[in-house]
Amino acid sequence: MKILKYFGLLAAVLTAAQTFAAPQRIGDFNLIDEKGTAHQFSKYAYQNALVVISQQNSCSTNAALFSEYRILQTKWDNEGVSFVMMNSTVGDTPEKLRNYDNSFNVNMPILVDDTQLVAELLGITKAGEVVVLDPKNMSILYRGPMDTPGSRGTPGTTFLKDTLAAAAAGETRNRDTVTVDFEAPADCIIDFPNAVTSADDVPDYETEIAPILIERCVVCHIEGGIGPFAMNSHQMVQGWSPMMREVLMTKRMPPAQVDPSIRHFENARNMPIEEVQKLVHWINAGSPRD
Template sequence: MKKFSLLALFSLAAAFSFNAQAADRVGDFFLIDDEGKGHQLSKYAFNKAVVIVSQQNGCTDNQQNIARYKQLRTNFDHRGVSFVMLNASDEDSREDIIAEEAVWNYDLPIMDDDSQLVAESLGIEKAGQVVVVDPERMSVLYRGPMPAQWARAPLGEVLEAILADGADSRDMETVNVDMETAEGCAVEFPARDAHLADVPDYETEVAPILIERCTGCHVEGGIGPFAMNSHMMIQGWSPMIKEVIMTNRMPPMQVDPTVKTWVNSGNFPIEERQTLIHWINAGSPRN
């Protein structure tokens, strides 16, 4: 492992089961939090790291670790680390998230990942997981629990490593630490699992969404920068299509539905976003 104290990490092996691998990459994304404020990962690039805590209403792991989250933030937020939570539960509405915060006072922004697509990209599988991301390199450096003694655990080691003088996350790996699923912390991903088992069909599922949501502009002579006039064209542009969907840049004129809606808004239904992104993740197949 590079940029880490191997002796320090291996001395933790008896208490923590972890492994390191080439750093996972994550794409940019945009989410709205419980106060209606927007968060885009790339806009955190002025920081050395972003700590993302997976949250779900009723998760005992979240509730029992509130003091530790706040202590971790106190120790690192003045050193160039930002802290947010992410709720990817398909059962928790924005109103539910707001109510949970009012009771438990996490005192962290709780991003509402209603499509679950950001949690999927971060490799989150349960509430209570902590993910450390380098927002400039878009790399995941830690994925695991919030330990009681974080300073002597891989989480603390990773944060200190990225903040060290001369540190470069290109020399760092993703540290994955095993953790159990606490009561109320299991997160189900029904759309992901369904699309992994049966990839969305281009002709009957994907193309109709593109025709309805995109081809008003993306046609020959239209204001879109390319025409969605063939599968080959769409497949070639699929990385860009994924990026603009994940950052809410497209379709244009999207409005937070908890604030205001109107008939011609560009809001992208959750099911359609999931279908398109999962199809792209599968390689944008023709059949």
């Protein structure tokens, strides 16, 4: 691990600690953007990289950097790099995001991470953070700020540019995940009210998880039901947990989900946000019995 100090763009003194670690693999996810279009990570596999810029309506860093985002996008979108923003902020509704889009002319989809589970998956804690994903190998290549220009004898940083160059050259297989820490202003910090930060926060199987499964899944996932397995014991549910997390993160289950702010189906089976969070947090913790 190398430590590097530089003077930041936003007139604050930033300390960047940069780490290289074994490639961090991630599962698939599917999010709807502010206009109602679905974006599934694995469907970007024809691209060399997917750049996710974390966004929050109040974040001054995002507002200050729009021209930089545009320069980056113009430079790399011919090289097989796709760009999206992602909003994981409670209260930044799709309608507010459409207004934001109108005022900043964002020019990329803003994915609505309403469960905050994709931010947790990608390790995002603040808006302005940029994550570069490898959609072919399903891994994280880079997590950190935009590159910073050098000034007065201090070198700039080029971690982001270096990552994108490697991706464009098809050289990302087993590439280390590069993480660059940086400080963000208070208006960019994302609040995670339901995050699981200690063992005490893990939802309880009997009182919290089982009732959700009974209400949302067991109608089909029962002995003789149309689902391919029956959720009839803790052991069964635990065994299927990785698959359950995948279908929840990609919104395949429960079937027939629609974006309530865009369209409405009579029989839509949208699950409340807190229920999806509880199930995934419980699975992330290893699907414990108690």
